[in-house]
Amino acid sequence: KNEVEQSPQNLTAQEGEFITINCSYSVGISALHWLQQHPGGGIVSLFMLSSGKKKHGRLIATINIQEKHSSLHITASHPRDSAVYICAVQGNYGGSQGNLIFGKGTKLSVKP
Amino acid sequence: EPEVTQTPSHQVTQMGQEVILRCVPISNHLYFYWYRQILGQKVEFLVSFYNNEISEKSEIFDDQFSVERPDGSNFTLKIRSTKLEDSAMYFCASSRIYQETQYFGPGTRLLVL
Numbered sequence: 129k130n131e132v133e134q135s136p137q138n139l140t141a142q143e144g145e146f147i148t149i150n151c152s153y154s155v156g157i158s159a160l161h162w163l164q165q166h167p168g169g170g171i172v173s174l175f176m177l178s179s180g181k182k183k184h185g186r187l188i189a190t191i192n193i194q195e196k197h198s199s200l201h202i203t204a205s206h207p208r209d210s211a212v213y214i215c216a217v218q219g220n221y222g223g224s225q226g227n228l229i230f231g232k233g234t235k236l237s238v239k240p
Numbered sequence: 241e242p243e244v245t246q247t248p249s250h251q252v253t254q255m256g257q258e259v260i261l262r263c264v265p266i267s268n269h270l271y272f273y274w275y276r277q278i279l280g281q282k283v284e285f286l287v288s289f290y291n292n293e294i295s296e297k298s299e300i301f302d303d304q305f306s307v308e309r310p311d312g313s314n315f316t317l318k319i320r321s322t323k324l325e326d327s328a329m330y331f332c333a334s335s336r337i338y339q340e341t342q343y344f345g346p347g348t349r350l351l352v353l
Binding site for chain 1 (some may be wrong): 273275276281282283284285288296297329331339340341342343344346347349
């Protein structure tokens with residue numbers, strides 16, 4: 129069983145649409161990360177959150193610790209947002225030292 | 241803006257050969273990580289390193305793997321005798337403290353023939 133599940137796996141949107149990507153996890157965590165991976169392979173950190181909500185530009189990330197669920201929203205999507213969005217969690221179980229457990233990613237394609 | 245760098249960007253090697261992947265973390269960061277991503281699969285944790293020693297390692301990180309911080313700036317991953325299944329993209333990451341944003345390097349794509 130995967131400890132981090134993302135949905136959908138693939139998402140195609142028209143430019144300007146509001147996009148939501150979901151992440152559920154089954155382990156105790158100290159923090160949740162949203163990452164962006166571009167076609168060339170590079171990984172960029174978008175958010176790290178342990179409660180509530182964070183906003184950066186057109187991106188919003190929320191987390192519900194009780195429900196073990198997080199969402200990443202993109203408002204007014206643009207073709208340059210096309211990438212794989214990855215949810216990753218930092219466990220808080222004994223011995224864990226910050227390493228991330230990754231979901232499989234959501235491949236987003238935004239059409240002009 | 242400071243960034244994590246990795247060399248080489250690509251490496252092709254023969255099965256059984258040793259490879260060393262190099263990373264230069266951000267200078268004031270204290271925690272260092274290696275991750276790998278086999279083509280088409282999710283990113284997986286290999287090892288974390290803090291205070292000049294391994295703090296955690298995954299089942300993947302067996303005796304064929306080792307990490308080192310040979311000087312104040314470099315952080316290396318060595319694979320002693322490469323196997324075909326070691327072919328993957330290897331990412332180095334660093335963070336200032338344990339629970340903080342991790343900054344990823346651009347990756348080294350390793351191909352074992």
